[in-house]
Amino acid sequence: MAASPTPRPNLPDPDGNPAASSLAGLQLPLPLAVAYSGGADSTVLLLAAARRWPGQVQAIHVHHGLQDAADGFEDHCRSTCAALSVPLQVRRVHARHASGESPEEVARTARYQALARAAREAGLHAVLLAQHADDQVETLLLALSRGAGLPGLAAMPPVFQREGMVFVRPLLLLSAQAIRAWLREQGIAVVEDPTNADTAFTRNRIRHLLLPALAECFPQYRETFARSSRHAAQAQDLLETVAEEDLARMGGTPAITALQMLPRARQANVLRHWLRKAHAASASAAQLEELLDQVADCRTRGHRIRIKVGAGFVQRQGERLQYGADLSV
Known part of the structure; x- marks a missing residue:
């Protein structure tokens, strides 16, 4: 017996979508895409974006193939996008991790x-x-738990570039509460990823155990934590500017004598910047x-430097540092 088609969802009353105000003042290059999983968060975003920029929005669904429910997620996304007359692309990826790699x-x-x-490939710009x-709060708490510096405490930036695309x-x-309350009020069906309830994952433990306690102790924690992350991001921007200026004075690569003339904290700032920007390390x-x-x-002159960092080595080459394969082999 053939499977029944997924029911086409009822289109909601667009008024009151909490994501609408978040998009109202945005001036973005069009056309653009929404990363659409079928879950609550991407659903409110897709509905708001399709109304904000009619005819200029597409959806992209990434099928990870990591759980049995993934095919059902894709069916739901196709049904919703058909009801909204929003073009949908589905991309299947191999996301299985090797030993020692973080699955997330x-x-x-x-x-x-x-x-x-x-x-x-679709000619979209964002x-x-x-x-x-x-x-954002979960990301900040994870960063704190790992002893992260300013880049980690800045949490997720609102705009960034990756793989040649603006995100x-x-x-x-x-808040997640505002999103889900509106969806319930509208009777909008969304997919629920069963792994989101698995507290074996640290992020899920934060979500289900720690955030409720924070809400009880500090009701405004979302706003105050976001403010702290913005302060960290501003401070990191300043450090990046200083590092770029210091590195430029050295000719673009770290020079040992020039580094030694800087305070130790400023040396560290230059080296972190150089490794990250020039070598993704x-x-x-x-x-x-x-x-x-x-x-x-x-x-x-004969003092050697050879430090393992990431997949390569920081080594001395004359009066400068370089990063790459081990020169001693």
Whole structure:
């Protein structure tokens, strides 16, 4: 017996969509896409975007293939987009992680690559993501738990570029409660990812156990945490500017003598910036401290520097530092 088609959803009353006000003042390059999972957050975003820019919005659904329910998610997305007359692209990705890799990071990377590629091929100029205020708080708390610096404490930026595409998060000031309350009021069906209830994942433990406690103790925590993240982002922007100026004075790559003339904290700032921007590498706190010690001790021509960072090595080449394969082999 053939499977019954997924029922076409009733179109909601557009008034009152909490995502609408988040999009009202945005001036974005058109046409654009919404990353659409079929869940609550991306549903309110898609509905608001389709109304804000009629005929200029497409949806992109990434099928990770990591759980049995994934095919049902795709069917739901197709049905909703058909009812809205919004074109839909479905991209299937291989997001299985290897030993030692973070499954969340592997899935995230695959998702961004798929979204950017689909948007470029369709001639779209931006992709809207549906992360909201609760997601931002979870990201900040995860960063704090890992002892992150300013980039981590800045949490998720509202606008960024990745894989050659502009990504925008317009809902970062909107709570999950407001989103779900409106969906219930409108009787809008959404997909529920069963893994979201699995407290084996740290982010889910934060969502289900910690956020309710925060709400009880600090009712305005979303707003105050967001303010702290904005302060961290502003401070990080300033540090990036200083690092770029210091590196430019060195000719674009770290020079040992010039580094030694800077305070240690400023040396660290330059080296972190150089590794991240020029080589997409990130040194741990211990690796960076070791590198700074080696730079401080580098007073003779024969002094070697060789520090493992990420997939490569920071090594001395004459009076400069370079990053890449191990030169000693």
